[in-house]
Every structure is written in structure tokens, then in C-alpha cells.
Amino acid sequence: MIAFDAAKFDYGQGPILLDLSVNLEPGGFYFLTGPSGSGKTTFLRLCYLDLQVQEGIQTLFGEDVVGLERDAAARMRQRIGVIPQVCRFLDHLSVRENVALPLDVTGRRSAQRMENVDDLLTWVGLIERSHSSPRELSGGEMQRAALARAVILSPDLVIADEPTGNVDREMGRRLLDLLVELNRMGRTILVATHDLDLIRATKSEVPTRVLRLSQGRIVQAGSEL
Numbered sequence: 001m002i003a004f005d006a007a008k009f010d011y012g013q014g015p016i017l018l019d020l021s022v023n024l025e026p027g028g029f030y031f032l033t034g035p036s037g038s039g040k041t042t043f044l045r046l047c048y049l050d051l052q053v054q055e056g057i058q059t060l061f062g063e064d065v066v067g068l069e070r071d072a073a074a075r076m077r078q079r080i081g082v083i084p085q086v087c088r089f090l091d092h093l094s095v096r097e098n099v100a101l102p103l104d105v106t107g108r109r110s111a112q113r114m115e116n117v118d119d120l121l122t123w124v125g126l127i128e129r130s131h132s133s134p135r136e137l138s139g140g141e142m143q144r145a146a147l148a149r150a151v152i153l154s155p156d157l158v159i160a161d162e163p164t165g166n167v168d169r170e171m172g173r174r175l176l177d178l179l180v181e182l183n184r185m186g187r188t189i190l191v192a193t194h195d196l197d198l199i200r201a202t203k204s205e206v207p208t209r210v211l212r213l214s215q216g217r218i219v220q221a222g223s224e225l
């Protein structure tokens with residue numbers, strides 16, 4: 001699904017990821033951990049082609065993505081749903097319209113797909129908030145709206161950056177339950193988190209792998225913490 005081999009990345013002020021070799025299998029549920037500043041967000045941005053490695057090999061969905069042109073990267077990104085650390089919405093649009101935005105951007109909006117939007121809003125428990133402004137949502141509700149938006153194009157891969165960082169434990173579990181459900185439907189999931197309790201709780205539901213970032217490398221910790 002995603003593989004790196006001896007990949008390097010820096011923002012121009014010294015290496016952040018300096019010898020990245022890891023292989024994420026299709027259908028897997030992966031947690032990414034590591035100290036603050038170890039490069040978790042950077043790694044995720046590489047995975048969803050928001051950044052590119054400067055050296056080494058990266059493949060995504062079996063294709064070489066090093067030096068990929070912007071348009072080709074944008075097409076590939078349609079197969080990836082991203083829940084960023086800070087969820088941004090267009091405040092002048094309703095929650096429903098925000099979730100539908102990827103359909104508009106890719107020219108796929110139709111009456112039937114808008115039914116999918118409503119199904120997704122029901123799935124994440126926000127159907128009652130469909131016509132609210134995103135400004136009226138709580139942190140946990142925003143995360144769930146972001147999840148609905150991330151999966152509206154039926155992505156093969158879902159990436160979440162600290163999705164439970166700003167929500168209470170119960171809301172964090174709820175969000176993880178939704179990600180577990182997606183994984184059971186065959187989606188590959190990659191979640192960056194500091195929350196070891198959350199990892200333990202998820203492991204009791206579904207087989208997971210924990211990847212630990214340390215000193216610019218991924219230490220593949222397998223199923224152990």
C-alpha cells in the first residue's frame with residue numbers, strides 16, 4: 001500500500017526523516033507513535049503526497065511516487081482520506097455541504113451521492129447537525145464530521161493525525177470505533193497518536209501494528225507497544 005526504502009526528508013533546516021524504510025500492507029491498521037517533534041505529521045504528509053521525499057524510494061498503491069507531478073499526485077490523493085490534526089471547515093456552508101465538498105471538487109456530486117452524505121452523517125452520529133454551521137460543533141463532532149468528509153470518496157487508505165488529541169476519552173473511543181469499522185470493511189488505516197491506552201483498546205478489537213518513529217527512522221514495533 002505504502003512503502004519507503006532508505007527515504008530521506010528535510011524541510012531545509014536539517015534532516016527530519018533520515019533513513020525511512022517501512023512497508024504498510026493493504027488492509028492493515030497501523031498506529032504511528034513517537035515523541036513530540038519526531039516527525040509523525042511529516043511522515044503522514046509524505047504518505048498522502050502533501051510532501052515528497054528528497055532521496056530514496058517511495059511507492060503508493062504500487063506506483064513509484066518520487067518526483068510525481070502535481071496533477072498525478074492530486075489524482076492519487078483521491079484514494080486517500082485525511083483527517084488532519086486541525087480540522088478546517090468552510091463556516092458559511094452547513095456541515096452536510098462541508099462533508100459533500102470532495103464530491104464537488106471532483107465533479108461527482110449527484111442526488112444518489114448526496115444520499116451517501118446523509119448515510120455517512122448518520123453513521124458518525126451527526127445527522128441531526130446536518131444543517132448546522134461547523135462553528136456550532138464540539139471538538140469531537142468536528143472530528144467525526146472530518147471523518148465523514150474523509151471517506152465520502154470511498155478511499156482505500158484513511159490517515160488520521162492525532163484524531164483524539166482534543167477530545168475526551170469517550171469521544172476518542174467513538175472515533176476509533178468508526179476507524180475500526182472502516183478497517184473491517186477492508187480499508188487501510190494509519191493513525192498518529194500519543195495515546196497508548198487508545199492503542200491498547202483498539203488492539204483488543206482488531207489486529208494492529210504499531211510503528212514507532214525514533215531519530216528519523218521507523219522502528220517497526222510489530223504488534224507490541
Ligand SMILES: Nc1ncnc2c1ncn2[C@@H]1O[C@H](COP(=O)(O)OP(=O)(O)OP(=O)(O)O)[C@@H](O)[C@H]1O
Nearest residue numbers: 011012013016034035036037038039040041042043
Ligand atoms: N513546515 C515546516 N517547516 C520547517 N520545519 C518543520 C515544518 N513542519 C514541521 N517541522 C519540524 O519538523 C520536525 C518534525 O515535526 P512534526 O510535526 O512532523 O513532528 P510530530 O512528531 O508530528 O510532532 P507532534 O507530536 O508535536 O505533533 C519538528 O522539528 C518541526 O519543528
